[in-house]
Amino acid sequence: MTDSEYVLIRRRVHELLGIDLNAYKSTQMRRRLDAYLLRVRAKSWPEYFRLLEQSAEERQRFKDYLTINVTSFFRDADKFATLRERILPQLLDESRTLQIWSAGCSDGAEPYSLAMLVRSIAPNQRLQIWATDIDRSALSRAIAGGPYPEQSVENVPRMLRAQFLVPCEGGYRVKPELQRLIRFQEHNLLRDPVRDRFDLIVCRNVIIYFTEEAKAAVFQLFARSLRPGGFLFIGATETIPLQQARELGLEPVQLTFYRRVEPSATTVRPSHQARLAT
C-alpha cells in the first residue's frame, strides 16, 4: 500500500468506524490492512470502502479485525499468581470497596478472571469492576457471560471453575453472581473520559498496538486515574520506560506491575489526550 493510500484509509476508517488509526503503529497496521483486503477479495480500497458504506455487518467485522481481541481467562497465569499473592493482599487491606478497571477487556475473560480471583481470596469484599473496550461485538459476549470455548477457560484453576463456571453448549458460561460485579461499557481509551481513584487498573495487550505518543498519553491517563497506592497491571511486553514511569509517579513493583506513589513525590504533566482526541 502506498503512503497516500494509507492516508485515505485512515480518513475513511475514522469516518466510518470512529477509530483513529494514527494512534496505532503504522507498519503493523498496514500489514494487517493489506492482509484484510486480500481476505475479502476486494480489488482496491475504494471498492472495499463502497462495500463498507453499505454494510453495517461488514463494518462490525472490519472493526473486530482491526482491534484484535484475542484473550483468555487467567492469561499469563504467573502474573495472576503475583496479583493474588502480592498485590491484592495490600489492596484488600486498604480499600473498603475495591475499584478495578479492566481497560481493553475484549470478550470479558480478563475482568471475569479478576472477579473470580478477588472472590476466591476475599468472599465478602465489596468489589466493583468497570470493564471497557472499543469493540461492541466483543463486549456483547462479555455482557452475556459467554459462551466461552474450552481453550479460553483452560487456565482457570479447577476450584474456581467449579465455583464460577457452568458448562453450556459451546463451552462455559460465568455465573450471574460474577456478572453482577462487572459493569461493561463501550469506551475508547484514546478519547473517552475516565473517572479517577481506581485501586487497580488492568490494561494488558492493548497498547502494544499503539504508537509511542498514544502509549505515553494512555500511561498518563492511568497514572491520573489511580488513587495513591493503587496499582497498574500491564502486559508482559509493555514496560513503561523508567524515566517516564517516575515522572508519572508510577513506581515499578515487579515486571508488569506499577504502584502509584503519593502525588507529592511526582510531577504529572498536563494530559496529551486532547491532542489525540478523535
Ligand SMILES: C[S@@+](CC[C@H](N)C(=O)[O-])C[C@H]1O[C@@H](n2cnc3c(N)ncnc32)[C@H](O)[C@@H]1O
Ligand atoms: C488483545 S485484546 C486484549 C484483551 C485482554 N486485555 C487480554 O490481555 O487478554 C486487545 C483489546 O483492546 C481493545 N482495544 C484496541 N484499541 C482500543 C481502544 N482505543 N480503546 C479501547 N479498547 C481498545 C480491542 O478491541 C481488544 O479487545
